[in-house]
Amino acid sequence: xxxxxxxxxxxxxxxxxxxxxxxxxxxxLADLAKLDRESRAVTTGSGGGGRARIDLAQLTALDxxxxxxxxxxxxxxxxxxxxxxxxxxxxxxxxxxxxxQRLELAVPAQPVRPNGVVRLVARxxxxxxxxxxxxxxxxxxxxxxALAFGRVLLHPGRLRLTSLTHHLEQTCLNAxxxxxxxxxxxxxxxxxxxxxxxxxxxxxxxxVDLLGISIMREIGILMTxxxxxxxxxxxxxxxxxxxxxxxxxxxxxxxxxxxxxxxxLPRALALMIALPLLGFFAVLAGxxxxxxxxxxxxxxxxxxxxTQLQSAVSPAHFWVGMIKAPVFxxxxxxxxxxxxxxxxxxxxxxxxxxxxxxxxxxxxxxxVDAMFSILFSYLGV
Amino acid sequence: xxxxxxxxxxxxxxxxxxxxxxxxxxxxxxxEVLGIVGGSGTGKSVLLREILGLMRPAAGRIEVLGRDLAExxxxxxxxxxxxxxxxxxxxxLFSSLTVAENVQAPLxxxxxxSEALLRELAALKLALVGLPPDAGAKFPAQISGGMKKRAGxxxxxxxxxxxLFLDEPTAGLDPIGAAAFDRLIRELQQSxxxxxxxxxHDLDSLQAICDRVAALVxxxxxxxxxxxxxxxxHPWLQAYFGGVRGRAALAAEG
Numbered sequence: 013x014x015x016x017x018x019x020x021x022x023x024x025x026x027x028x029x030x031x032x033x034x035x036x037x038x039x040x041l042a043d044l045a046k047l048d049r050e051s052r053a054v055t056t057g058s059g060g061g062g063r064a065r066i067d068l069a070q071l072t073a074l075d076x077x078x079x080x081x082x083x084x085x086x087x088x089x090x091x092x093x094x095x096x097x098x099x100x101x102x103x104x105x106x107x108x109x110x111x112x113q114r115l116e117l118a119v120p121a122q123p124v125r126p127n128g129v130v131r132l133v134a135r136x137x138x139x140x141x142x143x144x145x146x147x148x149x150x151x152x153x154x155x156x157x158a159l160a161f162g163r164v165l166l167h168p169g170r171l172r173l174t175s176l177t178h179h180l181e182q183t184c185l186n187a188x189x190x191x192x193x194x195x196x197x198x199x200x201x202x203x204x205x206x207x208x209x210x211x212x213x214x215x216x217x218x219x220v221d222l223l224g225i226s227i228m229r230e231i232g233i234l235m236t237x238x239x240x241x242x243x244x245x246x247x248x249x250x251x252x253x254x255x256x257x258x259x260x261x262x263x264x265x266x267x268x269x270x271x272x273x274x275x276x277l278p279r280a281l282a283l284m285i286a287l288p289l290l291g292f293f294a295v296l297a298g299x300x301x302x303x304x305x306x307x308x309x310x311x312x313x314x315x316x317x318x319t320q321l322q323s324a325v326s327p328a329h330f331w332v333g334m335i336k337a338p339v340f341x342x343x344x345x346x347x348x349x350x351x352x353x354x355x356x357x358x359x360x361x362x363x364x365x366x367x368x369x370x371x372x373x374x375x376x377x378x379x380v381d382a383m384f385s386i387l388f389s390y391l392g393v
Numbered sequence: 394x395x396x397x398x399x400x401x402x403x404x405x406x407x408x409x410x411x412x413x414x415x416x417x418x419x420x421x422x423x424x425e426v427l428g429i430v431g432g433s434g435t436g437k438s439v440l441l442r443e444i445l446g447l448m449r450p451a452a453g454r455i456e457v458l459g460r461d462l463a464e465x466x467x468x469x470x471x472x473x474x475x476x477x478x479x480x481x482x483x484x485x486l487f488s489s490l491t492v493a494e495n496v497q498a499p500l501x502x503x504x505x506x507s508e509a510l511l512r513e514l515a516a517l518k519l520a521l522v523g524l525p526p527d528a529g530a531k532f533p534a535q536i537s538g539g540m541k542k543r544a545g546x547x548x549x550x551x552x553x554x555x556x557l558f559l560d561e562p563t564a565g566l567d568p569i570g571a572a573a574f575d576r577l578i579r580e581l582q583q584s585x586x587x588x589x590x591x592x593x594h595d596l597d598s599l600q601a602i603c604d605r606v607a608a609l610v611x612x613x614x615x616x617x618x619x620x621x622x623x624x625x626x627h628p629w630l631q632a633y634f635g636g637v638r639g640r641a642a643l644a645a646e647g
Contacts, residue, residue, distance in 0.1 A: 041504060041553055048510045075553035076585065080517045111584045112517070118526030119516045120493070122508070357534035358488035 019043045020078070022050045029062045031094060033085065036070030039078030047078070051085050061093030069100030079105070079112040086113075150372075153350045157280065160272045172278050179282035183244040184289055190243070191236055195294035198231060199223065199301030207309050216310050220317060221324035223302040228329045232295035233287075234381055237340040240287055241373040245348035248279055249369040252352025253362040261353065271353065280345035287341035288334055295333065328393055336384055340377050347373040396459040398423045398556050398588040399444060404453035406439055413439055415612040417453070421556075426582055426589040427616075428599045431609030432629065437592045440609070441560055444590070445479060446470065458555065475503060477556040478549030482564060484541035486533040492544045493519065493529030499551045518547040523577060539570045543577075550581070557582070559591035563598050575601045596634075608633075 020037040033054065039047060058064075066085065074082075082098075089096045101109060125131070164171050206219040252275055255261055261271050303317050312320070351369035355361050399421040406414040413436035421427050431437050442448040444455060446462050455462045460473055486495050493515040500511060519529050522543040533541060542562065549557060562578065563571035579602045582589050593599060599606055599619060606622050607614045610629050615622065623634045 041500075044504060044510065045506050048507060076517065076521065076550070077514055077553060080513065084513070107584045111521075115517065115520040116526075117513075117516050117520050119513050120529060122512075358532075360489045361534075 018072075020047050022047060022054060024054045024058070031058060031062065031064040031089075033064065033066045034070065035066065035068050035082065036072070038073040039071055039081065040073050040075045041077045044077050044081070047081055051081055055085055055088035055092070058089060058092060058094070062095070064089050064094040064096045065099050066096065067099045068102065068105070071102055071105065074102075074105040074108060076108065076112060079108045082109065083112050146372075150347070150350060154346055156272060157276055157346055160270070160277055161280075164273065164277060170273065171281075172274065175274075175278035176282050179279050180286060182247070183240065183283055184286035187240065187243055187286070187290055188293060191239055191290050191294050192297040194235060194239060195227075195232060195298040196301035198235060199227065199298035199303075200305045202226065202231070202298075203302040203305035204309060207306070217312075217320060219306055219310060220302075220312075220320040223306070224299065224321045224325040225329055227298040227302065228295055228325055228333045230333065230381070232298050233291040233333045233337050233340070234377070236287065236291045236294045237337070237344065237377045238374055240283070240290065240341070241344045241348075241377060242370055244283060244286075245344045245373045246366050246370050248345060248348030249352040249355075249366045250362060252349055253355035253365060256353065256355040257357065257359065257362065276346070276349040279349060280342060283341040283345040284338045287344075288337040291334060291337045295330075332384075332388055332393055336381065339380060339384075343376050343380065344373045347376065395423055397421060397456075398425075398458060399590065400454075400456040401444070402454045404440075404443070404455065405451045406436060406443065407451050412612060414450070414453075414609075417609075417613050419607055419614045419616065421588060421590055422605075423588050424586060425604040426579070426591070426602050428603035428606045429590065429592045429609065429614075430594070430599065430606060430633070432633075435609040435612075437609055438560060441558055441590070441592055445477070445558065446474075475552050476554055477558065478552065478554035479558045480542065480545045480549045480560065480562060482560045484533070484538075484545035486541060486544055486548070488533050490532075491529065492524070492531055492533065492536065492547075495533070495544060496529075496547045496551050499548065503552065514551070515547075518550055519544070521550065521581070522547045523573075539566050539574070542566065542574065546577075546581075550585075553585070554587070556588045556590065559589065559593075561593060561595075562591055563593065563595045568597075571595060571597065572601070578602060 018037045020035070020039045020043040022033065022035050024031065024033045026032070037043070066082065068082065071078075086096050086098070098109070126134075203219055203223055206222045207216050210216050210218055210222070252261070255275075261275075264271050264274060299321070303314070303321075306312050306317055307314055348369050351365040351372070355365055397420045399419070401417060401419040404414050404417040404419075405412070406417075413434075417440075419440075429437050429440065439448065443450050444457060444462075446465075449463075457473060458476060460469065465473060486492070487498065490498065493512070496515040496518050497511045500506060500514060506514070515529060516526070520526070524540060524543050524547065528536060528540060528544070533544070536544065546562075557578075559578070563574055566574060575598050578589065578591075581587065582602075589602075591598070591603070603619065605616060606619055607616045608622055608627075608630055610627055615625065615627065615630070617625070622630055625631075
């Protein structure tokens with residue numbers, strides 16, 4: 013018949029009452045797709061009933077996948093009322109075939125997907141409930157952290173100074189270049205755009221007011237907070253998450269250490285010190301960039317720029333910006349740690365929660381910034 | 394003469410100044426179960442990684458199924474990888490996929506099969522390693538350590554390999570689970586005609602299923618049956634087989 017080392021094949025013919033199937037060649041994974049199609053064609057085209065024989069004498073190779081196909085043909089024919097017998101099973105494959113026949117298989121059905129609208133609504137509902145629940149958990153976590161803060165205030169000896177300085181270095185010192193650069197460039201962009209628009213009224217000089225007030229009140233701190241959320245908030249989640257996967261958090265608890273005190277507080281405190289400092293640095297860098305642009309584009313002298321800046325901004329503007337920094341820092345750090353502690357088991361959840369930590373903390377920073385704006389406008393600052 | 398499943402000649406492995414293997418020779422016969430034992434830091438797992446081509450030795454020759462690893466091009470390497478399956482120590486299941494999808498992953502990557510057939514084959518492999526039918530839909534984080542190993546084994550068997558590598562297959566299993574896993578490996582090895590190479594610390598496993606044992610001592614491999622190695626003079630082997638745990642495990646032999 014066909015050449016012995018050739019690919020697998022399957023033929024069927026009817027001899028009066030007998031349905032004769034002949035299988036040969038390699039019945040292995042490499043030819044499985046073809047054999048799968050052929051065997052389905054044979055079994056679906058086999059109406060009636062009676063005796064069926066599957067002749068395997070010409071098989072040259074058989075693996076578990078091939079054995080499964082043989083078994084499936086057998087089952088399919090039996091389901092159609094045939095009496096099936098296997099013939100000419102090569103002795104070296106007998107064990108494998110009986111092994112596969114013995115297995116009780118539960119092949120899952122093709123999962124049914126509900127229609128698009130239903131899925132959309134279901135997803136929306138699940139999302140809303142999950143968001144609400146998360147907000148509550150986050151609030152209770154904030155409360156726990158506040159209590160831990162209180163405990164440390166009463167017993168300052170329990171503050172972990174080594175950890176605090178380590179995180180200060182990570183979140184503050186190492187962030188200086190990127191925060192400075194971003195603020196500097198933003199200053200340039202704002203000065204340029206402002207001068208362009210204000211020139212139409214002949215009011216270019218107010219570019220300096222625009223620059224000073226917006227950078228001090230809003231942009232300096234807000235941009236810093238966003239950069240820090242992306243840089244340090246995500247790092248907190250990933251660090252604590254990896255510890256969680258490693259069971260290090262459980263180890264801490266069993267030796268009587270409170271993760272809140274050991275992990276969360278030093279990070280939160282470090283960030284609350286770091287963010288105002290970084291924000292101040294960003295304000296300086298932004299003003300420097302804006303000033304540079306103003307001097308180049310508006311033909312102001314540096315001295316004129318400084319005089320105009322001094323008359324435009326008051327200390328209140330500066331403090332309105334700075335007072336927000338520790339609040340933002342507290343939220344970024346706590347969201348980062350909270351998501352890290354929520355990690356369960358898998359590497360995938362570390363990645364997912366790290367993303368979530370950045371999104372949630374930036375969102376909260378902007379919401380709280382808006383609330384501050386409303387508050388300050390009530391106070392008339 | 395049949396080509397050995399694996400032949401290693403003059404293997405040398407070093408990490409900086411630290412030499413792990415020197416002039417190591419090892420031959421794995423087709424259809425046997427070879428256990429690799431050795432103290433911590435003797436390079437058992439490193440040896441496994443070198444055979445799998447995950448790491449290059451400093452010198453020496455490794456042949457798997459008659460092919461020299463150093464001379465393979467990418468296509469040949471891929472084909473060779475399809476002929477070997479690996480069970481990593483922790484199962485190394487992909488955590489973002491369900492157990493059934495984990496088993497389907499190598500099939501999906503290499504063959505063009507219909508979804509229905511993929512589901513059938515996944516169910517077949519899971520049944521083959523003795524997992525309950527509902528395990529397929531679960532994620533790795535939702536199943537126990539023993540089930541993870543079985544699922545990892547199902548994935549290793551997905552492509553019907555000729556050689557199966559096991560890294561500490563029974564580590565972390567309770568004695569009953571470990572014995573059952575040993576039996577499973579033996580049964581599969583016999584019914585599928587596999588060559589099995591297993592790194593293990595478990596004397597019970599050595600005793601139960603290994604045809605031969607390779608002990609990594611003095612940077613080389615001493616190969617023999619369990620009885621031969623027990624009779625050897627080497628102090629590490631004496632300590633290993635002669636210790637309390639060793640004697641208890643071997644006492645069963647009678």
